[in-house]
Each structure stands twice: as structure tokens, then as C-alpha cells.
Amino acid sequence: MTEHGQGAHDPGAPGPAGTPWTASRQAPSVQQLESFLILAEELHFGRAAARLFVTQPALSRQLRSLEERLDVILLQRSRRHVEITPAGAALLPKARAVVEAMAGLCRAAGSHSRQIDGRLVIGSIGAEAAMPYTRAVLDELHACHPRLRTSVRSLDLATHFDALERGEVDVLFLRPPVPPGIETLTMATEPRVACLPADDPLAGRDEVTLAELSGRPVVDVPPQCPRMWWRFWAADPRPDGSPVRYGPVVPDMEALLLAVSRGQAMAFLPAAARSFFPRPGISYVAVQDLPPGTAALAWAARNRTLPTVAAIRRAAATVLRNAPMDP
Structure with missing residues (x-):
């Protein structure tokens, strides 16, 4: 005796095998x-x-x-x-x-x-938009979310943190450190170099120390910039505890480079500046005892779970996992 109920046919018996699927003969689920x-x-x-x-x-x-x-x-x-x-x-x-x-x-x-519609505004300072990690992140983002529209805005030194805080950009490729309320994912680490006037006595050297640069004024940034950020980039204070003397205030990279080329002050920049910002009247010199800097993708902590922000965070994490990069 079997558990099989009535109504099913023997496979060899005649039946409606050629009958098309209809409401009375449903297709299998x-x-x-x-x-x-x-x-x-x-x-x-x-x-x-x-x-x-x-x-x-x-x-x-x-x-x-x-x-x-x-x-x-x-x-x-x-x-x-x-x-x-x-x-x-x-x-x-x-x-x-x-x-x-x-x-x-x-x-x-x-x-x-799961593909995300909408628009993502990406901020960038300096040459960050042209860096290999930035291009790789955007390629990964567009591959995963082809319907997501993106735009990149170049921001100046004075206002890039404000633009993120006010929501003018959703994420920002920048150079840490960052003030409270902003989260980052480190994309690369690289040395920092001294940006000197070409006629500076140290400009022809392959390498200098912070002590040798002591006394030279460093360009300053507008007051709306977080002071902790610029003190890091100005190497202030120096290893011996001495404070830095500041020179002219510059709002953006072009003003910074102009001030240095005119001999008004010096600056410390990422080593990538050698390739991205060559200028007449400027020389870049390695600094032996200057700690490296980092490059990062940043977003406001309150916005970390927004779909568009989460999407580019995932894309950046994928890029780092697959091929860690340097500038």
C-alpha cells in the first residue's frame, strides 16, 4: 500500500501530456x-x-x-x-x-x-580628484551603481571642512587629520615634503631636517580652517617644542604656491605635490624627520548610513581590499 493519493497517472498510461498549461492544468511551482x-x-x-x-x-x-x-x-x-x-x-x-x-x-x-538611484556630490581638495585611489573608487562605485549620478567639486583649503559639514558635498577626498564629527577611511599614506622658494639655500638639497627649517615662516590658512588640521600640516610645534612662525594667509593651493614662489613663506605638502604642482620658483625637498601624511575618504558621521554615502564607503573598502594603493 502506498501513501500516493488518487489522480496521478502511470507514466506509461495515456494522459493529457500534450495539453498546454492552463488554469485547469497548472505549471509546477x-x-x-x-x-x-x-x-x-x-x-x-x-x-x-x-x-x-x-x-x-x-x-x-x-x-x-x-x-x-x-x-x-x-x-x-x-x-x-x-x-x-x-x-x-x-x-x-x-x-x-x-x-x-x-x-x-x-x-x-x-x-x-539594491542599485542606488540619486545623486552623490563628491568634494576634493588639491589634486585628490586625480589620485589613483580616487579614480579606482569612482570606477567601482559606477560599476556597482550605474544609475547613481555623481559630480566632483574642487574645494579650497579654507572651506572644505565647512562644505562637508553644511552638506554641500556628501563625501570628501582630503588629507587628515579631521575635526570631531567627521569619519574617515584611509586610502593611502605618503611622505610629506618641504615646499621651498627655489632660491632658498636649502632648495638644492636632497633632504633636510625640521631643525634646519626652523625660523622659516610657514604659510597660514583662514581662521575657519580647523586649527588642529593646519598645525599638523605646518609641523607645529617642532620636535624641540618650538612654535612655528606663520606667514601670509592663503585660501587655496594656487595662493599657497604663489606665496612660496615669491619667497614669503614655505609649506609642507604631500610628496605627490612634486608631480601635480610643479611651478617656476618652487623646489620640493624631502624632510628626514617629518612624519608621513595620509589621504582619506571622509563623510559626516551623522550621514554614514545614507544609501549614497554607504555605497561609496563600500566601494572604497572594496578598492582597498583588492589593491591597496599609494599615491
Whole structure:
């Protein structure tokens, strides 16, 4: 005696096999096909039901409905034995292909549904927009979210933190340190160099020390800049505790370079400035005892979970995980 109910046909008996799927002859559901696949693996109703988190009677009903819809007997079962039929064995790979195809469809749909629409405004200071890590992050972001519109704004030294705080930009490629309320992901580390007037006696040297630069004024920035940020970039105080003497106030990189070229002051800049900011009247010199600086992607802490901000944070983390970069 079997558990199989009435209504399913012998695979060799005549039946409506050529009948198109209609409301009276429904196509199998993916859930039914999954139940068949698990049963074919286990050949045991109890174990299969446990894997599917259903009761044995519910699993029997699923299989019976599937057999009726396909008009074939897939499994022969008694109280102590379950065996796949020749028809079931023949249909097994096709059932598996349907289930896998549906899973692929759902994954693709999920990927598209997670794509982010909208607009992301990205700030950049100095040459940060041209750095390899910035380009890699934007490439990764656009690959994952092709519908996300991005724009890059070049910001000056004086206002770049304010632009992030006021929401004029959503994220910012910058050079730490940063004031409270801003979070960062470090993208690269590089040496800092002295930016000197070309006629400075030290300009022709391969390397100098901070002590040798003592007494030379350093360009200053407007008061709205966080002081802790500029003191780091001015190497203030020096290792011996002496304070730095500041020179003219400059709002942006071009004003900084002009002040240095005119001999009014010096500056400390990332080593990448040698390539990105060559200017007549300026010389870049390595500083032996000056700690390196970092480059980072920054965002306001309160905005870290916004979908667009989270998307570029993930893109930056992927870039770092796949290929850590230096400027």
C-alpha cells in the first residue's frame, strides 16, 4: 500500500501530456520542484521534510500536486521505502535547472533592486580628484551603481571642512587629520615634503631636517580652517617644542604656491605635490624627520548610513581590499 493519493497517472498510461498549461492544468511551482529535488536526494520523507522545515503530510501533498501537474509519477513510496521512478530520474536534471534558473533570476533582481538611484556630490581638495585611489573608487562605485549620478567639486583649503559639514558635498577626498564629527577611511599614506622658494639655500638639497627649517615662516590658512588640521600640516610645534612662525594667509593651493614662489613663506605638502604642482620658483625637498601624511575618504558621521554615502564607503573598502594603493 502506498501513501500516493488518487489522480496521478502511470507514466506509461495515456494522459493529457500534450495539453498546454492552463488554469485547469497548472505549471509546477518552484516550491514543488524544490521539494522533489530534496526528496530525490534523501529518498526519505522524514529527512526531506526536516530539511524543508515542513511536516511530512505537507510534503506528501506537495509531491502529489507536482505529479498531477506533470502527469507522471516521480517517486514510488511505501511505508518503509522511497524510490525514484524512471520518469522522475529523467525529469530530475530539468527540475534542477528550473530551480537554479529561478534562483539566478532572484539574485539578478536583488542586485538591480539594491542599485542606488540619486545623486552623490563628491568634494576634493588639491589634486585628490586625480589620485589613483580616487579614480579606482569612482570606477567601482559606477560599476556597482550605474544609475547613481555623481559630480566632483574642487574645494579650497579654507572651506572644505565647512562644505562637508553644511552638506554641500556628501563625501570628501582630503588629507587628515579631521575635526570631531567627521569619519574617515584611509586610502593611502605618503611622505610629506618641504615646499621651498627655489632660491632658498636649502632648495638644492636632497633632504633636510625640521631643525634646519626652523625660523622659516610657514604659510597660514583662514581662521575657519580647523586649527588642529593646519598645525599638523605646518609641523607645529617642532620636535624641540618650538612654535612655528606663520606667514601670509592663503585660501587655496594656487595662493599657497604663489606665496612660496615669491619667497614669503614655505609649506609642507604631500610628496605627490612634486608631480601635480610643479611651478617656476618652487623646489620640493624631502624632510628626514617629518612624519608621513595620509589621504582619506571622509563623510559626516551623522550621514554614514545614507544609501549614497554607504555605497561609496563600500566601494572604497572594496578598492582597498583588492589593491591597496599609494599615491
